[in-house]
Amino acid sequence: MKVVVIGGTGLIGSKLVTKLGEHGHEAVPAAPDTGVNTITKEGLPEALEGAAVVVDVSNSPSFDEAAVVEFFGTSTTNLLECAAKAGVGHYVALSVVGTEQLSNSGYFRGRPSRSG
Template sequence: MKITVIGASGLIGAKVVELLTAEGHEVVAAARGTGVDVLTGEGLGEALSGSAALVDVTNSPSFEDEQVLEFFTRATTNIVAAAKNTGVGHYVVLSIVGVDGLPHSGYMRAKVAQEKLLTESGVPYTIVRATQFAEFTDAITGSMTAGDEVRVPDALIQPIAADQVASDVAHAAVSEPLDDVVNIGGPEKISFEQMVRESLARRDDDTKTVVVDPEATYFGTLLQRNSLVTPD
């Protein structure tokens, strides 16, 4: 089966390429470094030619509200058009668990716009929504740190290993389109407090005080307790 992975140079994209190749599929690894530009559409037709499925794991270089919305809107519009022109039969996109429940986040609004463009395109699709990557928990901890204090939301998080995300995305790519959303998450739902304490312990950092604050934000956005975890 011929499959095009767009965003193949990223964390998940590289893993998906490796998994699908190991399974014997013909994989086209598409990225700016291979001459494919999702913002201009350059190279998309060639990259998708003859492919039965495509995997979209692209990400915006900027997380500023206007820029990230512009990126996902333009990129998805171009990929959808190229998919239709080349007869791709399955569009798999990686998204985020809870994405439609956090409208005050510019990034989440942009991902919702991406999903909407796909679901209304007429191209058969599967949306894989994942919880936050376990590999990013230290960065999340850093984002909540000010001096010797880490202020965390009174909410849950469900870290999932990037390898598992890539495996689930690769599985979706070789399966029939669902025309629906699949939610995937890590094995355990834990508090932000626990996540931060584990992150600090890994780095032998005992200088920080962890404070649970209902007004603390996640990258500028207030959370409900279950905003970022898979449904029961």
């Protein structure tokens, strides 16, 4: 199964790509240094072509609240749009839990979260 890992060359993504490959999946690392940019969409449609799953473990290049909100808002919108056009069946996003305890952090206000 083809799995595209957004942020696939980073700390978490590179490990995920390796594990998926060890389990027989075609794991595609997608990041700016592989020619895939979720903000501009450069290389994104091509990377998602034929994928069954996209896993988003990307990270904002800045911890400034406005930049984080802009990054994740634009990136996620572009990913969902391109994934739908490519017929990707599953979208998995790394999230953060328990951030309500860190409400003063602009980064955590901008990062998609899930509690409960």
